Amino acid sequence: MQQSGIERLDSHHQQFIQQQALAFRFTQQELRQLCDIATDLTMWGEAGLNEVWPEIDSEKLAPKQRRQRLLQQLRNHWLQLKEQPNSYPALPLAPAHDTQRIKRTHTEKTKLALGLCPVASPRTRCCNLMTLDAVENCGFDCSYCSIQSFYHGDEVRFDSRFGEKLAQLEIDPDRFYHIGTGQSSDSLMWGNQAGILDALLDFARSHPNVMLELKTKSKNISHLLKTDCPPNLLCTWSLNTPTLIANEEHLTATLDERLRAARRLADRGVLVGFHFHPMIHYQGWRADYAALFQRLVDEFTADEVVLVSLGTLTYIKPVIKQLRTRKGFHSKILQMPMVESDGKLSYPQAIKQEMFSFAYQSLRAWHDKVFFYLCMENHHLWQPVFGYEYPSNLAFEEAMKQAYLSKIRNIGDRGER
Numbered sequence: 001m002q003q004s005g006i007e008r009l010d011s012h013h014q015q016f017i018q019q020q021a022l023a024f025r026f027t028q029q030e031l032r033q034l035c036d037i038a039t040d041l042t043m044w045g046e047a048g049l050n051e052v053w054p055e056i057d058s059e060k061l062a063p064k065q066r067r068q069r070l071l072q073q074l075r076n077h078w079l080q081l082k083e084q085p086n087s088y089p090a091l092p093l094a095p096a097h098d099t100q101r102i103k104r105t106h107t108e109k110t111k112l113a114l115g116l117c118p119v120a121s122p123r124t125r126c127c128n129l130m131t132l133d134a135v136e137n138c139g140f141d142c143s144y145c146s147i148q149s150f151y152h153g154d155e156v157r158f159d160s161r162f163g164e165k166l167a168q169l170e171i172d173p174d175r176f177y178h179i180g181t182g183q184s185s186d187s188l189m190w191g192n193q194a195g196i197l198d199a200l201l202d203f204a205r206s207h208p209n210v211m212l213e214l215k216t217k218s219k220n221i222s223h224l225l226k227t228d229c230p231p232n233l234l235c236t237w238s239l240n241t242p243t244l245i246a247n248e249e250h251l252t253a254t255l256d257e258r259l260r261a262a263r264r265l266a267d268r269g270v271l272v273g274f275h276f277h278p279m280i281h282y283q284g285w286r287a288d289y290a291a292l293f294q295r296l297v298d299e300f301t302a303d304e305v306v307l308v309s310l311g312t313l314t315y316i317k318p319v320i321k322q323l324r325t326r327k328g329f330h331s332k333i334l335q336m337p338m339v340e341s342d343g344k345l346s347y348p349q350a351i352k353q354e355m356f357s358f359a360y361q362s363l364r365a366w367h368d369k370v371f372f373y374l375c376m377e378n379h380h381l382w383q384p385v386f387g388y389e390y391p392s393n394l395a396f397e398e399a400m401k402q403a404y405l406s407k408i409r410n411i412g413d414r415g416e417r
């Protein structure tokens with residue numbers, strides 16, 4: 001019983017499974033399956049294991065067959081819930097944490113955390129983004145976020161010598177770089193705490209051949225509004241539908257707040273961009289995303305927008321295991337059809353193609369003016385979605401950089417500074 005993960009369940013479910021375990025004499029592996037299914041049903045807000053427990057006519061069946069028949073029926077029920085687009089309740093799913101639970105600590109790290117994008121893979125078409133970690137761990141609570149499985153609980157770490165090390169970073173003046181923050185924590189939610197934003201802005205000013213991307217789900221642009229932002233600064237918002245923000249992106253800024261923040265920076269001539277990652281397939285997704293895409297083309301011009309990236313939920317098994325251990329965790333992000341995809345688990349290709357094509361076609365007003373790309377996806381998807389693809393990650397990276405460079409140059413032409 002201990003090995004089955006039963007401790008993840010509430011006492012009511014624990015008691016129920018213990019009773020059934022005595023009656024059916026489940027093996028340890030069968031108990032683990034039962035506990036996983038019970039955990040998922042609770043996490044998804046569906047009827048609990050005890051409510052869907054099937055009646056098994058035990059007279060005719062041997063004990064082993066009885067168990068197998070029962071598990072098969074439960075597994076079919078679980079799979080059926082995963083196969084259909086999930087529906088979000090009227091009242092958003094409760095977050096595991098209802099307030100900012102984090103503790104800020106200042107530590108002195110030896111090295112600057114600069115490296116290749118942590119989720120890049122040779123098996124997917126990737127842009128070779130370089131990521132810079134100004135802060136470790138995040139104060140937001142997005143249910144699908146794998147960052148949280150990397151870091152230490154509720155502690156958020158600021159590197160006390162970050163600015164100093166960044167200023168000493170050697171940059172080749174003859175090369176164009178795309179460096180992004182926002183992989184290890186949100187780029188803007190902390191404002192200029194520990195001088196992180198000033199350090200980043202100084203770095204961009206000193207290196208006009210670096211496109212510095214600050215990725216965020218925050219509305220906290222107050223420091224940037226007070227500062228003269230360099231033309232090679234790019235602020236990008238991860239966007240999602242109001243239903244998904246309310247149910248899966250806890251403690252983050254609302255859609256209105258994110259778009260308003262982007263609008264205010266664009267009004268000051270700062271380049272902006274939008275990431276739709278993860279797009280999630282749920283009942284009503286088309287109408288909800290259509291409304292979102294329409295708002296974008298209504299509220300922003302292609303000149304102001306550098307990029308639109310598309311991506312979706314992808315998991316490695318340790319992250320799924322970690323999500324199932326979170327107490328009081330309510331989410332539908334695991335209630336989805338999953339297939340093995342480039343070493344990870346994700347939607348079947350058909351669903352991805354449907355969502356990404358819908359997104360790209362909904363933003364056709366920006367085709368050839370804004371740089372569109374798939375993030376962390378197989379190169380096979382590019383042609384059916386975009387009608388083109390890059391032969392290599394290097395070609396992708398090069399095309400992205402040329403597109404970004406021309407937007408930076410455009411700013412000068414637009415005379416917005």
Ligand code: SF4
Nearest residue numbers: 117120126127128375
């Ligand atoms: S495409 Fe996405 S996953 Fe790949 S390197 Fe770029 S940002 Fe990272």
